[in-house]
Amino acid sequence: MFDEPARRRNMASLTPLIDVVFLLLIFFMLTTSFLKTQSLSVVTPAPNASELPTDARVVEIWLMGDGTLRVDGTPVERANLTEAVKAGIGGRKDMTVTILAESGSRTQAFVSAIEAARQAGARDVGTARVEKITP
Amino acid sequence: MTELDQDPPRRQFETLIPLINVVFLLLIFFLLAGTMTPADNVAVKLPIGALNDSERDMPATLLVEADGFVWLGDRPIDPKIVEQALKEYLADKGMERVAVKADAEAPAEALLLLMEALRKVGVQQVTIVTERGR
Numbered sequence: 001m002f003d004e005p006a007r008r009r010n011m012a013s014l015t016p017l018i019d020v021v022f023l024l025l026i027f028f029m030l031t032t033s034f035l036k037t038q039s040l041s042v043v044t045p046a047p048n049a050s051e052l053p054t055d056a057r058v059v060e061i062w063l064m065g066d067g068t069l070r071v072d073g074t075p076v077e078r079a080n081l082t083e084a085v086k087a088g089i090g091g092r093k094d095m096t097v098t099i100l101a102e103s104g105s106r107t108q109a110f111v112s113a114i115e116a117a118r119q120a121g122a123r124d125v126g127t128a129r130v131e132k133i134t135p
Numbered sequence: 136m137t138e139l140d141q142d143p144p145r146r147q148f149e150t151l152i153p154l155i156n157v158v159f160l161l162l163i164f165f166l167l168a169g170t171m172t173p174a175d176n177v178a179v180k181l182p183i184g185a186l187n188d189s190e191r192d193m194p195a196t197l198l199v200e201a202d203g204f205v206w207l208g209d210r211p212i213d214p215k216i217v218e219q220a221l222k223e224y225l226a227d228k229g230m231e232r233v234a235v236k237a238d239a240e241a242p243a244e245a246l247l248l249l250m251e252a253l254r255k256v257g258v259q260q261v262t263i264v265t266e267r268g269r
Contacts, residue, residue, distance in 0.1 A: 014151070014155075017155075018151070018154075018155055018158070021155070021158050021159060021162060022158060024162055025158055025161055025162045025165065028162065028165035028166055028169065029161075029165055031169075031171050032165050032168070032169020032170065032171060033169065033170060033171075033172055034168070034169060034170075035181075035266065036266065036267045037181065037264050037265065037266060037267070038184055038186070038187035038188075038189075038264075038265050038266070038267055039187065039188050039189065039190040039191075039234065039262045039263070039264055039265070040184055040186055040187075040188060040262065040263040040264075040265055041188045041190065041260055041261070041262050041263075042250070042260065042261055042262075042263055043259065043260050044250045044251070044253045044254035044258055044259060044260065044261055045247060045250055045251055045254060046251075046254065063243060101243040101244060101247055103242070103244045104242070104244075105242070105243040105244070106239065106240055106241065106242065106243055107182050107199070107237045107238060107239055107240070107241045107242070107243050107246050108182040108183065108239040108240070109243065110182075110243040110246060110247075111182040111183075111184055111239075111263060111265055112182075112184075114263075115184055115185050115186050118186060119185070119186070127247060127250070128247070129243070129244050129247040129248065129251075
């Protein structure tokens with residue numbers, strides 16, 4: 001006779017707890033993000049593209065408007081970009097890589113080009129936008 | 136008869152315990168595994184990258200939408216005329232640490248226009264946010 005009311009009280013106190021835990025669960029499920037982001041530091045370009053060096057110590061990556069890439073005028077696949085830039089640098093330590101983005105090229109290509117230049121061991125990476133690249 | 140009356144509530148109580156356990160586990164999982172970040176004004180599909188300079192908690196984040204528009208805080212501006220607005224926006228956030236979240240499909244021209252404007256305003260280096268490559 002005395003057992004039953006005690007057990008019922010015990011159960012009643014559990015329900016709000018479960019409610020709150022569910023609410024917390026839903027809150028964290030909706031607010032958390034699992035996206036892993038990284039960061040890439042880039043020096044901002046000079047407003048005038050003519051300030052970029054153009055002598056023999058420069059490897060140019062061209063981002064063409066149709067999405068293709070060229071290293072010093074030779075078409076290159078995106079997967080082989082780092083090797084092509086590395087070949088252009090050729091082991092020298094004082095080489096600059098200039099990335100020229102034609103209008104129509106995309107950010108993804110731009111980011112890939114910067115990373116390829118950094119991975120190939122360029123001392124300096126310059127960027128500029130141009131309306132149309134004339135080989 | 137009294138025994139039959141007592142039985143059902145007890146069984147219900149007992150079947151609830153594994154459920155609570157699982158919910159608690161899920162809760163702890165989301166607490167530990169997730170990171171809470173404030174949502175951006177526009178959805179940006181980040182470009183895939185391989186390098187990581189491990190810059191974190193940038194005070195100023197600029198968004199470049201897929202159509203080329205630049206978001207400074209809560210207003211979109213064409214990158215060609217972004218300079219004056221940038222000066223005002225960065226005045227209280229500082230020039231040293233500026234992050235750019237550009238959509239992978241955004242025109243590189245828009246990103247470069249933004250970076251040129253940043254240089255004019257006095258920012259020497261920006262951090263482009265990328266997603267870890269697959």
